[in-house]
Amino acid sequence: MNIQKPHLIFSVVLAALLSFSVAEAQLSETDQACLGCHQMDQSIKFGSGETLSIKVNANDIEKSVHRIIGCSTCHGFTADNHPQRSYKSKKEFSSLSARKCMQCHDTKKNKIHEKLIRESATTTTCTDCHGSHNVRRVRELAKGNQYCLTCHSKELEVHYKDGHRERAMVDEAALNKSVHKNLSCVDCHVMVSPEDHPVRQFQNKRDFSMVMAENCRRCHFDKYSRTLEGIHFKLLTQGNAKAPICSDCHGTHAIASARKDKLANAQRCEQCHKDIYAIYAKSVHGAALINENIEDVPICSDCHKAHDNAGPHTANFRISVPQICAGCHAKKEIMQKYGLSTKVVDTYLQDFHGVTMKFYKQFGQTDKQIAVCIDCHGVHNIVRVKNQSAAVVKQHLLKRCQKCHTDATANFPDSWVSHYEPNIKKAPMVYLVDLGYKIFIPFMIIGLLLQIVLHLWRYAVNR
Numbered sequence: 001m002n003i004q005k006p007h008l009i010f011s012v013v014l015a016a017l018l019s020f021s022v023a024e025a026q027l028s029e030t031d032q033a034c035l036g037c038h039q040m041d042q043s044i045k046f047g048s049g050e051t052l053s054i055k056v057n058a059n060d061i062e063k064s065v066h067r068i069i070g071c072s073t074c075h076g077f078t079a080d081n082h083p084q085r086s087y088k089s090k091k092e093f094s095s096l097s098a099r100k101c102m103q104c105h106d107t108k109k110n111k112i113h114e115k116l117i118r119e120s121a122t123t124t125t126c127t128d129c130h131g132s133h134n135v136r137r138v139r140e141l142a143k144g145n146q147y148c149l150t151c152h153s154k155e156l157e158v159h160y161k162d163g164h165r166e167r168a169m170v171d172e173a174a175l176n177k178s179v180h181k182n183l184s185c186v187d188c189h190v191m192v193s194p195e196d197h198p199v200r201q202f203q204n205k206r207d208f209s210m211v212m213a214e215n216c217r218r219c220h221f222d223k224y225s226r227t228l229e230g231i232h233f234k235l236l237t238q239g240n241a242k243a244p245i246c247s248d249c250h251g252t253h254a255i256a257s258a259r260k261d262k263l264a265n266a267q268r269c270e271q272c273h274k275d276i277y278a279i280y281a282k283s284v285h286g287a288a289l290i291n292e293n294i295e296d297v298p299i300c301s302d303c304h305k306a307h308d309n310a311g312p313h314t315a316n317f318r319i320s321v322p323q324i325c326a327g328c329h330a331k332k333e334i335m336q337k338y339g340l341s342t343k344v345v346d347t348y349l350q351d352f353h354g355v356t357m358k359f360y361k362q363f364g365q366t367d368k369q370i371a372v373c374i375d376c377h378g379v380h381n382i383v384r385v386k387n388q389s390a391a392v393v394k395q396h397l398l399k400r401c402q403k404c405h406t407d408a409t410a411n412f413p414d415s416w417v418s419h420y421e422p423n424i425k426k427a428p429m430v431y432l433v434d435l436g437y438k439i440f441i442p443f444m445i446i447g448l449l450l451q452i453v454l455h456l457w458r459y460a461v462n463r
Helices: 005-025 029-038 058-063 071-075 090-103 111-119 126-130 145-152 172-177 205-218 221-227 231-237 246-250 262-270 274-282 284-292 300-304 315-319 321-329 332-338 344-350 352-362 373-377 387-404 428-462
Strands: 043-045 051-053 157-159 165-167
Touching: 029 071, 071 090, 090 126, 126 145, 205 221, 205 246, 262 274, 262 284, 262 300, 274 284, 300 321, 315 321, 315 352, 321 332, 321 344, 321 373, 344 352, 373 387
Parallel strands: none
Antiparallel strands: 043 051, 157 165
16 A cells, blocks of 8 residues: 555646646636746735735636636736736725626626625625636526525625615525525515516615515415404504514524524514513513523413414403413413412303303403403413412402402402312311202202102002
């Protein structure tokens, strides 16, 4: 193996020289004269202190779509006439060099190129996307999203009519982590294609976002249909442009699943509802999520729904509260973790308030103000019902009771045995009376039936 190594190295070097000679032989004499110097490692220095390598690879030129036009066509230099020039910065050099492209390429035929050259010449130039000596058609170099990212991975800007500017650069890493990572750019940007990239003018960023949000319904029509019934869509139809749309909650390119990260989902609501989120963060639900990372607790979309979110002050929303709370508090697998009863909703529906509410709901009288969960426990500021918070809960109860029972005193809420079923330790008197009725009533019914049977038997015997 050691004897063959020099021969192997010689073969590799010889193959490289032959391939270079073939590539060089296919270039014109003028270009070969340029490469006489530009094959060597050398660089130029700009006024800013930046440097740029001016070494040129002959193979890059041979593969370029510009291989037939020669070096001097773009650079304006020849071997006999090579003036010295100085530039302030690398970007200025690239920008001035890119102007040569317009001698052959009419930018008026491609409006997006014309706009970029006119408005962003100092930030993005032709060579940023197409290369310099190894110029290739972008469509040949990249497919799918990579075609778009050839330009959109650069420092591009979108200009709106109101004067606002926004970066049009796309973070490829964020795009690859998105739930839309298997989609192509043109699936959402439907008016753009490799053949046509129109320049679209929008008054402001919000107008652009609202137009783009309409494309979401092409794939998510079921969810879009639900939004038509929600309070947010109603606000939009009333002219409130600040009402949230798809991208406000889900993002644009870095779209994440709302189900996987509940805290991030709740924090999106914070963008518009800062005061309410601050209250929620201190509640028993919010504190468990934020401080203890417990995701069994409800967040905004669990109670208000994500797409067909109803106005919380409507009568229909109010009567749906017990069922909303039951979504968590009736699930045994969740309540067992925290030592909570699963009977809270059932006991409510069996007491006076619950029975009355079901009665009114059955007959369509939803405007009746019957006490529901949020009246006693609060809405976003829900606290624990034990320990130090017990006194606070009792005060809430008393205030709510006094709305209907004006003469209620401080001890009035104590007459309610809460949601928990009475037992020998908790509310023993109620438990014993209830147990007595459970024994006494069946005994009375059985005795009554036995008496009827004996009367019938006696009647039959005497006859």
